[in-house]
Amino acid sequence: MKLIVGLGNPGKQYDKTKHNIGFSVIDELAARWDAPLLQSKFKGAFSTVHKNGEKVILLKPLTYMNLSGESIRPLMDYYDIQTEDLVVLYDDLDLPTGSLRLRQKGSAGGHNGIKSTISHVGTQNFNRIRIGINRPPQGMKVPDYVLSRFSDEDWAAMQDVIKKSADACETFLEKPFLEVMNEFNGR
Numbered sequence: 705m706k707l708i709v710g711l712g713n714p715g716k717q718y719d720k721t722k723h724n725i726g727f728s729v730i731d732e733l734a735a736r737w738d739a740p741l742l743q744s745k746f747k748g749a750f751s752t753v754h755k756n757g758e759k760v761i762l763l764k765p766l767t768y769m770n771l772s773g774e775s776i777r778p779l780m781d782y783y784d785i786q787t788e789d790l791v792v793l794y795d796d797l798d799l800p801t802g803s804l805r806l807r808q809k810g811s812a813g814g815h816n817g818i819k820s821t822i823s824h825v826g827t828q829n830f831n832r833i834r835i836g837i838n839r840p841p842q843g844m845k846v847p848d849y850v851l852s853r854f855s856d857e858d859w860a861a862m863q864d865v866i867k868k869s870a871d872a873c874e875t876f877l878e879k880p881f882l883e884v885m886n887e888f889n890g891r
């Protein structure tokens with residue numbers, strides 16, 4: 705069983721904001737798989753599908769970004785999901801807008817959603833797909849920047865990375881994450 709988690713904040717006011725790019729990838733996968741997130745439990749919205757002979761859960765934690773782990777851990781415990789079967793998608797200020805970086809472990813790098821995930825999962829060793837949103841312009845505070853919407857030009861660029869991120873998740877259902885990293889890093 706695999707668990708694919710997109711980090712973000714619940715509520716219309718956060719739709720298409722930089723901090724919600726993980727939610728956007730989950731929406732893309734849910735649309736591809738005709739798997740709307742209708743189940744509400746574990747402080748999240750999720751759906752369960754069967755793909756390539758594998759049971760897969762798509763999850764959007766509804767705890768707000770800084771408490772994401774409060775949704776992820778109970779779901780992992782309930783379904784007995786191992787950390788190697790977890791993929792977390794989230795925004796990254798240190799990557800250029802529209803870029804993609806896959807990793808199997810690492811620190812939170814200042815990302816509060818990942819800090820919460822590490823704290824609740826109990827390890828830094830889990831698969832992640834980091835999606836570049838770039839740094840805020842000079843003088844703009846990080847919280848204001850990550851909660852702002854993309855410009856039309858940047859949102860167009862993000863459509864490609866959303867699709868690539870979803871493609872990477874689908875590939876993870878067929879191959880070990882290390883192979884997925886080799887295939888998608890640098891694309």
